[in-house]
Amino acid sequence: MSQTYKQIQKQIEALQRQAEKLRNQEVEGVVGRIKVAITHYGLTAEQLGFGTGSAKGKLKTPRTNVASKSTGSAKYSDGQGNEWLGRGPRPHWLREALAAGKSLEDFAIASPSSTTSARAAKPAAKRKAKTSYKDPNGNTWSGMGPKPRWLKDALSAGATLDQFVA
Numbered sequence: 482m483s484q485t486y487k488q489i490q491k492q493i494e495a496l497q498r499q500a501e502k503l504r505n506q507e508v509e510g511v512v513g514r515i516k517v518a519i520t521h522y523g524l525t526a527e528q529l530g531f532g533t534g535s536a537k538g539k540l541k542t543p544r545t546n547v548a549s550k551s552t553g554s555a556k557y558s559d560g561q562g563n564e565w566l567g568r569g570p571r572p573h574w575l576r577e578a579l580a581a582g583k584s585l586e587d588f589a590i591a592s593p594s595s596t597t598s599a600r601a602a603k604p605a606a607k608r609k610a611k612t613s614y615k616d617p618n619g620n621t622w623s624g625m626g627p628k629p630r631w632l633k634d635a636l637s638a639g640a641t642l643d644q645f646v647a
Contacts, residue, residue: 521630522627523627523628523629523630523633524627525627554566554590556589556590557575557585557588557589557590558588558590559574559575559578559588563575565588575588612624612646612647613646613647614632614642614645614646614647615645615647616632616635618631620632622645632645
């Protein structure tokens with residue numbers, strides 16, 4: 482016996498509700514695993530790409546991060562946040578634009594003043610931790626970056642940071 486259009490529509494609606502319930506359950510599981518990983522590794526919102534900055538809520542691509550962490554200043558930019566220092570292989574965004582008929586000069590950034598370029602030419606000074614920390618088991622922390630698990634556990638158990646000063 483054949484089904485009517487209305488019967489099939491009801492089946493579709495029932496299946497869509499069932500699919501939404503399953504999706505919500507899966508999302509809860511994924512969010513739970515993400516929360517466990519964030520806690521385990523001590524990740525911050527900034528490390529996850531949600532920190533303060535010009536691209537709020539937007540994850541940066543690794544190529545953008547590499548360019549922004551470099552000590553030199555960008556020589557080429559597309560005006561959309563993509564930059565290239567002019568060293569190393571050309572990034573994808575630039576290769577695609579050049580293949581589309583643009584020229585390298587279209588992306589050139591005006592050179593900064595001589596005082597700015599002199600500052601940029603100096604290598605960045607390495608930051609040194611003021612204090613280092615060590616526990617009786619030999620675990621150490623330089624005082625820079627996120628606190629390691631052993632230190633977080635000890636602090637949550639009531640210890641103070643001063644107890645671990647090396």
